[in-house]
Amino acid sequence: MAETPRPADPPAVRFEDASVQLGGRDVWSHVDLSIETGTFVAVLGPNGSGKSTLIKAVLGVLPLASGRVEVLGGPPGESGADIGYLPQRRSFDPSMRVRGMDVVRLGFDGDRWGVPLPWGSAHRARDARVDEVIDLVGAGAYATRPIGEVSGGEQQRLLIAQALVRNPRLLLLDEPLDSLDLPNQGAVAGLIADICRRFGITVLIVAHDVNPIATALDGVVYVARGRAVSGSPDDVITTETLSALYGTPIEVLTTSDGRRVVVGQPDASSHHVGAHGHRHDHP
Ligand SMILES: Nc1ncnc2c1ncn2[C@@H]1O[C@H](COP(=O)(O)OP(=O)(O)O)[C@@H](O)[C@H]1O
Numbered sequence: 001m002a003e004t005p006r007p008a009d010p011p012a013v014r015f016e017d018a019s020v021q022l023g024g025r026d027v028w029s030h031v032d033l034s035i036e037t038g039t040f041v042a043v044l045g046p047n048g049s050g051k052s053t054l055i056k057a058v059l060g061v062l063p064l065a066s067g068r069v070e071v072l073g074g075p076p077g078e079s080g081a082d083i084g085y086l087p088q089r090r091s092f093d094p095s096m097r098v099r100g101m102d103v104v105r106l107g108f109d110g111d112r113w114g115v116p117l118p119w120g121s122a123h124r125a126r127d128a129r130v131d132e133v134i135d136l137v138g139a140g141a142y143a144t145r146p147i148g149e150v151s152g153g154e155q156q157r158l159l160i161a162q163a164l165v166r167n168p169r170l171l172l173l174d175e176p177l178d179s180l181d182l183p184n185q186g187a188v189a190g191l192i193a194d195i196c197r198r199f200g201i202t203v204l205i206v207a208h209d210v211n212p213i214a215t216a217l218d219g220v221v222y223v224a225r226g227r228a229v230s231g232s233p234d235d236v237i238t239t240e241t242l243s244a245l246y247g248t249p250i251e252v253l254t255t256s257d258g259r260r261v262v263v264g265q266p267d268a269s270s271h272h273v274g275a276h277g278h279r280h281d282h283p
């Protein structure tokens with residue numbers, strides 16, 4: 001069932017010498033990257049390096065200061081329903097009474113891509129699609145409960161269903177694994193990778209820790225120090241590439257269980273490795 005990207009497909013996302021400025025300074029600049037259709041790609045890098053900014057540039061809500069961005073073959077901001085977006089840090093107040101399934105349904109409207117309310121059969125088609133994506137993410141057992149009452153992992157699955165409800169070709173997920181415990185990180189990462197493969201959806205996922213998603217990854221965009229590098233995980237997450245990106249010696253170690261640990265990043269509080277990464281020190 002896996003849909004392998006055909007060479008003829010244009011890249012899902014392409015940046016050419018792109019820069020974004022916020023508050024009068026470059027967040028990053030001279031960024032060149034190409035995300036092939038149907039691939040599962042992580043956006044990594046320290047806090048404040050511009051990962052969310054990159055996602056917003058793809059969405060078209062942040063204009064470039066210079067360069068070019070092309071999304072699904074056109075200018076950013078014109079792909080509407082073809083893009084599913086999960087913003088960073090969305091959590092629900094425990095007292096929130098809205099049912100999970102109604103949160104999923106909000107994916108049809110409730111944002112700047114809103115479309116007119118449907119009538120009759122169109123409405124039933126939406127009901128069916130809501131049920132379908134709830135099944136897809138395995139949220140059937142709790143979709144009728146108030147979203148404030150379900151666990152963080154369950155909330156994330158419902159939000160992923162919301163991002164999927166319009167059957168997007170490109171899924172932009174900003175730290176969807178944030179605040180989940182390790183087993184849930186693995187489970188939700190596996191779910192996203194499975195959806196990417198089954199439906200040929202291109203996925204850009206911002207992550208703090210590459211390890212829960214490492215086995216599924218086709219590519220990595222690593223953002224740091226106002227620059228970004230992209231390529232295969234094996235090419236990007238290396239001592240050489242990251243040292244060049246950071247401009248300071250960085251060491252990438254692989255633990256006996258296959259986890260990648262990045263040692264020596266200037267901003268220790270914002271390393272992208274796991275919570276225990278710092279325990280694996282120099283050999
Ligand atoms: N509205 C804004 N005005 C000025 N600076 C901003 C604004 N939003 C974000 N920034 C800055 O842009 C940089 C990148 O932010 P962001 O993309 O959110 O980083 P990340 O997602 O990698 O943590 C940060 O230094 C942040 O402080």
Ligand SMILES: [Mg+2]
Nearest residue numbers: 051052053088
């Ligand atoms: Mg961010």
